Amino acid sequence: MAARGQDASALVSVPLALAAFAWLVGELATVNALSQFALVAMLGLAVPVVVGSKAAGIVLFPLSFLFFAVPFGEFLLPQLMEWTATFTIAAIKASGIPVYREGLQFVIPSGSWSVVEACSGVRYLIASVMIGTLFAYLTYRSMARRITFVAISILVPIVANWARAYIIVMLGHLSNNRIAAGVDHLIYGWVFFGVVMLLMFWIGARWREDPVVADGIVLASSDIRHTGRTASAGVFALAVIGFYRLSQCQFFWIGCSTPRSGLTSPKRSSLDSVGSWHASAESIRWRPHYERPNASLWQQYGHDKMTAAAFVAYYHDQTRTRKLVSSTNELAPTIDPRWSRVASGTRSVHFPNGEVSVQTATLRSPQGERLRIWQWYWIDGRITDSDFWAKVFTARSQLLGRGDASAAIIVVTPLKGDVDSIDAADAVLSRFAADLAPVVHATLSSMGSVR
Numbered sequence: 001m002a003a004r005g006q007d008a009s010a011l012v013s014v015p016l017a018l019a020a021f022a023w024l025v026g027e028l029a030t031v032n033a034l035s036q037f038a039l040v041a042m043l044g045l046a047v048p049v050v051v052g053s054k055a056a057g058i059v060l061f062p063l064s065f066l067f068f069a070v071p072f073g074e075f076l077l078p079q080l081m082e083w084t085a086t087f088t089i090a091a092i093k094a095s096g097i098p099v100y101r102e103g104l105q106f107v108i109p110s111g112s113w114s115v116v117e118a119c120s121g122v123r124y125l126i127a128s129v130m131i132g133t134l135f136a137y138l139t140y141r142s143m144a145r146r147i148t149f150v151a152i153s154i155l156v157p158i159v160a161n162w163a164r165a166y167i168i169v170m171l172g173h174l175s176n177n178r179i180a181a182g183v184d185h186l187i188y189g190w191v192f193f194g195v196v197m198l199l200m201f202w203i204g205a206r207w208r209e210d211p212v213v214a215d216g217i218v219l220a221s222s223d224i225r226h227t228g229r230t231a232s233a234g235v236f237a238l239a240v241i242g243f244y245r246l247s248q249c250q251f252f253w254i255g256c257s258t259p260r261s262g263l264t265s266p267k268r269s270s271l272d273s274v275g276s277w278h279a280s281a282e283s284i285r286w287r288p289h290y291e292r293p294n295a296s297l298w299q300q301y302g303h304d305k306m307t308a309a310a311f312v313a314y315y316h317d318q319t320r321t322r323k324l325v326s327s328t329n330e331l332a333p334t335i336d337p338r339w340s341r342v343a344s345g346t347r348s349v350h351f352p353n354g355e356v357s358v359q360t361a362t363l364r365s366p367q368g369e370r371l372r373i374w375q376w377y378w379i380d381g382r383i384t385d386s387d388f389w390a391k392v393f394t395a396r397s398q399l400l401g402r403g404d405a406s407a408a409i410i411v412v413t414p415l416k417g418d419v420d421s422i423d424a425a426d427a428v429l430s431r432f433a434a435d436l437a438p439v440v441h442a443t444l445s446s447m448g449s450v451r
Helices: 002-010 013-028 032-051 053-058 060-069 074-094 122-139 143-174 184-205 221-225 228-246 387-399 419-448
Strands: 100-102 105-108 111-114 250-252 255-257 277-279 295-303 306-315 340-351 354-364 370-379 382-384 406-415
Touching (some): 013 387, 032 060, 074 105, 074 143, 122 143, 143 184, 277 419, 340 419, 354 419, 370 419, 382 387, 406 419
Antiparallel strands (some): 105 111, 295 306, 340 354, 370 382
């Protein structure tokens, strides 16, 4: 029996090594969630290394529950906000109130409303799943009931948040915006959420199962003593972390490169003219919100009565607080009173080096101005419109010792508001991006090269 426990514990060496590698990739790509999840996984996997697999099985749930300590869920914000807006507007229409929607903003006769991050319900969801998981473990014994209750704890806060948003809007509408139109609507939301959670746990407790007293487990000395193969994986994990932290270079499989510093910003003279487009006077009163780039450029252009502008944010030697792909880097924050996003998507664009995909967005100001925007990423010579692949390309470049030079490239042109205007704006941006991309990509390549 001791040999069998030893073999089970030794199997931990593979996931422990993988967790260490995932931590390294997360650090190189500055993906905080990946690094933190991997670190928690290493802590949990270290338990069978020290006390054996039998003891680790006893504390499996507490070890797994540690994953809730990782801040997580920001990627759900756009979808949850979209669902909340869609349900709220449908419910308002069903109540007989006319409503006009544009993106996440909508207008009813008593005033205008907007679905922002606080309205997404992601905080309700995370709190509900964490508490629901603990409740299910302590209340039920069968796995089927536990899984069912956790699934309910995921569904209930989402639907409850939809109902909360609808109730808040109706309270504001029926009271002529005297209540639930300011900070108080957040208070009402948490009270509503608390009541819903209490009801969910009260109903769930009706099917509780009494605990079963388990027989004591005696650990053989061999479970603790014979862990050489697994301990070697732990040493490997610590070596990866220690080498990365203590050295002043980028870790990769074939060598070491000192961090680059002192890179120059793009020379404005090199981008004063791109193709048939020439620098023009400022006419677009908008700037994307990108925090602490190593170098940035904003330039407006004109050609044959067409107007366009380019923004480039260049990053290298990225950290957790200063990186290209971040929730704080965006075209227009949802709390920005000057611009709001009313549409977004992707489209395929022809560049001189082939077809690429770009993100698209339409912004609107309170004065009725509208902008059409395209955006893509440049990472070590690779082009992508995906935040996920931008992180993957950054990690790959780091592992190959090529550094983390990367940039966001944004082009924008004004439009009027109808569908025909969007098509015309896309045609302008297509011509502009085809001329701009080769120049910007070449400039970035020269800045990001390692000698």
